[in-house]
Amino acid sequence: METFVFPNTIKFGVxxxxxxxxxxxxxxxxxxxxxxxxGLIESGLISEFQSTTGLVGAMVFSEVDANPSERNVRAGVEAFRSGRCDGIVGIGGGSAIDAAKGIRLLVHHEGPLGDYGIREQGWSRMTQPMPEMIAIPTTAGTGSEVARGALLIEETKGAKIAVVGPRLFPSMSICDPELTLGMPNWLTAGTGMDALTHCVEEYLSPQFNPIIEGLALEGVRRASSSLLRAFQEGSDIAARSDMMVAAMLGGMGFAKGLGIVHSLSHAIGGLFGGHHGTLNAILLPACLEFNRESCLPKFRLLCQSAGIQVEEVDDQGCADAFIQYIVDLNTNLEMSLRLSELGASESDLDRLADYSMKDHCHLTNPKKPMLEDFRNLLKRHL
Incomplete structure (x- = not known):
């Protein structure tokens, strides 16, 4: 028996x-x-947001890194307590919303953040009440606003872990595409490829969940039709709306699982930094090639969802076409990054491969990866 849960209340629209x-x-x-x-403080968006929503006097916590850490979370817990707050509004990209979830968890839970990681079955320890939380995304990528978990760097090992549990779903999500109009091109590209990668990996996951398969393919369709438009014309509200929907669909699909792209990007991001969506984008083509024979028939629907004509093409041709589509999309979005640019070298490959192997996402990959597979994939991107 399988259990399917979609508990979020979502208010969506301009x-x-x-x-x-x-x-x-x-x-x-x-x-x-x-x-x-x-960044949102410096841009003035938060000040404007407070004025338009009547929250001018609300306490603001902005000590959130691009890859949020346990240190950020504990500082936020202190702010929550010192301000005698009774709820949380996470506004920003996935980093801010994930940090907000971590704060929400540790307000009334003891112990290191690592105790609540998915590999430790941390959800069973989430027994205390949590403050109500509203998630408001200002990017369209992570899907954290509708998801039951957060990615945070724990203090002990410096590794990025997934803290997951049904009680971490935001109490409510407010998704206003207008808030994404000010995103710079590089962030539109990176977050958009994050959303697309979520949907692709969820669809390819061997876990049985036909509901999520449909949502994931719809996410691929919307992202494929609108990401480049949003990148080229940032004021296109229809494209921005499509991307926000694609991000939500990807977030709803996490329960079906992701794959090796995310195991690799979690390891790289935790140890060397880098924008999560950008890492996913550059890793996706090689990871699709690694998986192709284990999920070959599925590439046809991916192609169709992406608007690629494959009526006269066999399954191998569909895989070729979709992988090339991702390569070309990355080029058009000006996505290029070598791990060496983040400070990684060949001497780091073993540690990165080990961290990738310990990440939970590859457990739902179509093809079981070995440690040497991770090392080879990483070496291709040095």
Missing amino acids: GSVSALSEALAELGSERPLLVTDP
Whole structure:
């Protein structure tokens, strides 16, 4: 027997952020902590957001790194307590929303963050009440606003871990595409490829969940039709809306599992940094090639969802076409990165491969990877 859960309440649409005050009242929060990142503070978006939503006096916590850490979370917990807050609003990209989830967890839970990791079955330790939380994305990529987990760097090993549990679903999500209009091109590309990679890996996962398979293919369709448009014309609200939907669909599909792209990008991001979506983008073609024979018939529907004409093509041709499509999309989005640019060298490959192997995402990969497979894939991207 399988169990399918989609518990989020989502308010979606242009201008939907205006519903925040009503949503906070509905959840009984009068003193929310606004969790965001330094970039949104510097851009003025948070100040404008506070003015338009009536939260001018709310406490703001913005000590959130691009790859949020346990240190960030513990500082946020102190801010929550010192401000006598009674709820959390996570506004920003996946980093801010994931940090907000970590704060929400540790407000009333003891112990190191690592105790709550998915490989430790940490959800069983999430027994205490958690503050109500509203997630408001300002990017369209991670899907964290509708997901039951967070990616955070733990203090002990410096590794990126997934903290996952049904109680970490945000109480409510407010998804306003207008908030993504100010994204720079590189961030539109990186977050968009994150959303697309989520949907592709979820669809290819061998786990049985036909609901998510349909959602994932719809996410591929929307991202394929709108990501390049959003990149080339940032003010195209229809394209921005499509990408926000694609990101949500990818977030809803995490329960079906991801794959080796994410195991690799989690290891790289945890040890050397780098934008998560950009890492996913550059890793995706080689990982699809690694998996192709284990999920070959599935490439046809991926092609069709991406708008690639494959009526006269066999399954091998479909795989070739979709992998080349991702390569070309990366080129058009100006996505290029070598691991050496992040400071990694051949001497780091064994440690990176080991961290990739310890990551949970490859457990739902179509083809079981070995340690040497991870090392070879990493070496290709030095």
